[in-house]
Amino acid sequence: MAIHIVVAIKQVPDTSNVRINPETGTLIREGVPSILNPYEVHALELAVRLKELHGGTVTVLTMGPPAAAEALRECVEQGADRGILISDRKFAAADTLATSYVLATAIQALDAELPVDLLLFGKQAIDGDTAQVGPGVATRMDVPVLSCAIKVERFDPVARTAVIHRRVARGIEVVNVRLPVLLTVEKEIAAVQRAPLANMLRAVNFQPELWSASAPVAFDPAQIGIKGSPTIVGAAHTPSLKKAGERVTANPGAPAEAVAAALAARPHGGGSCLDHHSGGTPGEAEVSPKIIVWGVCRSPYD
Amino acid sequence: MPDTLKFDAIVVGGGPSGLASAIIMARAGLKVVLFERGRFAGSKNLFGGVLYTSAIQEILPGFMAKNPPFERPVTEQGYWLLSPDSVVRMMHRSEQYKVEPAAAYTGLRARFDEWFARQAVAEGALVIAKTAVIDVLRDNRDRVIGVRTDRPDGDVYAPVTILSEGVNNLLTQKLGLAQGDLPPRLVALSVKEVIGLPQATIEQRFGLTGLKEGVAIDLFGDATLGLPGTAFLYSNKTSISIGVGMLLEMFVEHRLRPHEVLARFKAHPAIRPLLAGGESLEYGAHLIPEFGYDRMPKLYADGVMVAGDAAGMVDAMHREGTNLAMMAGKFAAEAAIEAHSSKDFSARHLQAYRDKLEASFVMKDLKQYRRMTDFLDGTPHFMKTYVDFVNDAAMRYFNAHDMPKRDMEKDIVRSLGKRRSFLGVAQDVMRLMRGMGL
Missing domain, CATH: 3.40.50.620 (HUPs)
Structure with missing residues (x-):
């Protein structure tokens, strides 16, 4: 058919x-x-x-x-x-x-x-x-x-x-x-x-x-056309590239100390992440105004 | 076979020779189909950048009214002889170049060929893009009766086929008209870059006033590391075409990478300031057939003719090619039209194509420079020796040295003697003259 x-x-x-x-x-x-x-x-x-x-x-x-x-x-x-x-x-x-x-x-x-x-x-x-x-x-x-x-x-x-x-x-x-x-x-x-x-x-x-x-x-x-179109584009912009976070190499046994030191050195932000993480997305660390640190500890499966 | 797959003539390839032949045949009322493997005619085509209007006029009388996409008329042209740190410029500029239409225009093939294809369509030719021809169909008496495309159910038939397939002439080889693959001694490889610059910057750097003026410069010497070859520098509206070409054999023999040769040329102290701040818009490379008159493929057989780059119709001496190709396309078309009126598509009849070529500048020029490749081959030191000498001589000539001019002149002659013996110079001149067919 x-x-x-x-x-x-x-x-x-x-x-x-x-x-x-x-x-x-x-x-x-x-x-x-x-x-x-x-x-x-x-x-x-x-x-x-x-x-x-x-x-x-x-x-x-x-x-x-x-x-x-x-x-x-x-x-x-x-x-x-x-x-x-x-x-x-x-x-x-x-x-x-x-x-x-x-x-x-x-x-x-x-x-x-x-x-x-x-x-x-x-x-x-x-x-x-x-x-x-x-x-x-x-x-x-x-x-x-x-x-x-x-x-x-x-x-x-x-x-x-x-x-x-x-x-x-x-x-x-x-x-x-x-x-x-x-x-x-x-x-x-x-x-x-x-x-x-x-x-x-x-x-x-x-x-x-x-x-x-x-x-x-x-x-x-x-x-039709512009009369039939209620959409208004307020503004258009190009998303800016995300800057890479900063890496801090830490002693695997004591990651917290490295984080604390990094934060102390840079009290107003700048994302930091640990080098010995085993997951997560540290590149997306966002800091200001609230400081979030993606520090992932070693898992038992490592 | 359905009638929709039967034509009066088939053209393989949407370049200057193929499109010229399609235009002439369609205008004469033949049912013509042209196949182009690229997305559109011109999309895979590349040349240095100068188009000659005398040939275009032969194909499309009154072409200026059809808005050809030229870049700039060539109102100044000549040679630059580059030594590693100097340049001797021999340029010619004339008010006579400014009469429209100019004899030559700079151009870009992706635009020009696309326009040329539109003219073929306007004349009634069917231009089928995105379709490659992969084989030639022959009957049991070896006469060419059509072609096979790379599409499903892709055979088409015509009593005459014109192969304008370009330098990589696989079908010509398949038919046995060309002997074997292209030898590296007989093809040049040219690499080219189009560099975008504001119109005003180009005009200021090349001493041009407005879009009605343009330069075409061919360069010798250090541009090719002193090896046989040429480089070019052409002004477009808002870009510069720059490139360098040598026989493929030279790249192989001296282990040179084409893009490195071009990068080195662009960094020459006489070139770099002309390109400064430019943006690279396009990068490409192409083979140029330099078979020479004596090694051209056989140009015709039963039901088939070969034209353009596929037949080696390039005059490297004068950077001409597209004009030779267009004229060849026209002659092939005329032979096809005559064949149709006499219903005879045999090789004997299509010989008219070769006869027309021989009677024209196309074959006369190719014949004159038939030994050019041998000359370059036999005297590989030529460019380096004489281009450096000329720069050296200019340096001595234009400087005050607190010495009698007579001594300075003797110094110049001596500096040539150091580079090459008297006998060697005499031999080089003889060879050059032979190469130029004098």
């Missing part, structure tokens, strides 16, 4: 290449290549694998500037059938609330055309790292959401169920879920395969379908 999978993607600056202006705290985007958000590369790959198994259509959509067409082209190279670029100046400066409204509304329109069985999002975008858009879309569409998905154990479009593995803090959760479902995926969800040549030839002349703020779907002007 043919399935319809929608993959939402984002074109992001390659943050492995990016630098931050130390004065303004903003990204220096000049000369930084734009790439398809890495988690979505794998989301798309999962979509293409499922399409190969069950037959059907993979639709990719993105909201972004015209240059994002390049990211959609990359998806067509990897096997997507259809690419939609939602692009309009009116969408500019959208936060995750406005973005999830636009994507949810667009997917509802696609669903009306051809019912959607599976919605795939990356776990998060490597530029904003919020991980909010996928769950936001699921909430608006009233479909179940499973975040941090790492494996599709079973996908049954006839019974309309799937078994999904997702990473949680204490291990892996295996969930039996009804379709349609929205997954935000980790990179393990599917290994990227080399696209066949025919895809490359097809993608070379690919032009995305362009959706504006008013057609073919009329988005609510109050919920």
Whole structure:
């Protein structure tokens, strides 16, 4: 039975290449290549694998500037059938609330055309790292959401169920879920395969379908772009590097004396830690205003 | 086989020769596919940094209207002869260089080739990046009928293929058109760094006024430890391209590490102040084919032609290569177009490609300097002897010594005699002239 999978993607600056202006705290985007958000590369790959198994259509959509067409082209190279670029100046400066409204509304329109069985999002975008858009879309569409998905154990479009593995803090959760479902995926969800040549030839002349703020779907002007975005960024800053603590070599038999001496020599702080510790994270010693010393004594197992 | 995998012509490689041939063939209405292994055309390409517009004009008449991503026009150029602590500069600057379009511009290949590829796409060629060609397909009569890419279901077919695969000409070798792997005596290794500096700093250091002026300097002597080889220093808009190249054999023989040779060159007292405060933006190395006219691969066979670096189309003497490659791409394209109109893709017919090359400056120049590598090989002391001598002579000439000028002149002649016997000098001059094809 043919399935319809929608993959939402984002074109992001390659943050492995990016630098931050130390004065303004903003990204220096000049000369930084734009790439398809890495988690979505794998989301798309999962979509293409499922399409190969069950037959059907993979639709990719993105909201972004015209240059994002390049990211959609990359998806067509990897096997997507259809690419939609939602692009309009009116969408500019959208936060995750406005973005999830636009994507949810667009997917509802696609669903009306051809019912959607599976919605795939990356776990998060490597530029904003919020991980909010996928769950936001699921909430608006009233479909179940499973975040941090790492494996599709079973996908049954006839019974309309799937078994999904997702990473949680204490291990892996295996969930039996009804379709349609929205997954935000980790990179393990599917290994990227080399696209066949025919895809490359097809993608070379690919032009995305362009959706504006008013057609073919009329988005609510109050919920898009800067108007629909209540988020205010107060300030951005680069976290400063932690300075290494100071090491004090102590006589294993009498660590306390060494600590006391070190503290006496430096009454106003400066983290100190013992050299003969057997655990803990002495590098994180923080002192002022309250003095905390990570001095771990020898354990009986040493 | 599906029609989508059938083309009129296949081009292997998105460099100057491949893109030039794709542009010319697509413009003539042929269905052309070009494969580039890098992320985009230009992403894996590297050169010193001077582009010549006469060849670009041949491929893209009126190219200046298409905003080519040049850095600076070359309005001053020449040679610097470096001894360990001195330099003799022979520079040429002229108002005539400032007429647009200039004859030469400095450039960066990642930008220029990408632009050149966009022109090929605009003409209708399919440029497929991220795809390497790993083999050539032949029929039972050994005619080339297509190529195999490194992608699943990756075979494509065309009656004619142009191999513009670059210096590492594996497919050319596979077809038996080139004999064996590249010998270290016939390839140079060049290492290059792009050093970022503010526009005003570059202009102040090189005596330039604005972006309409730029310098291209080739350096000899101490830059390569006196060994046969050259170094270069080109001004870009907000960076300097600096590099040094020698025959691969020299690095091996003298146990030199390329990056150390470049670091040593950058530390020369005449060079260091020009780079001071700069930020290293890019570092790269590339092989340069210096096969020479007599050792070029066979340039064509049934259904296939070889162009550009893959065929050794480099004039090391005049730091030319991209222009030779573009012209070769154009001639190969013309031969392919003619082959299509006569439906004859045999070697006999594609010989038109070689004929066009022979009739042009490409082969005439390569022929003239056919013995250059032999000269460098046979007189490895040449650079050191004469570059040091010239610096020494300049030192004597420009200083007051409280001695009669006649004696000073005799001293200069004697200082040459100390370096090399009269007979040796005569022999070197003879060899140089032979190397230059005089």
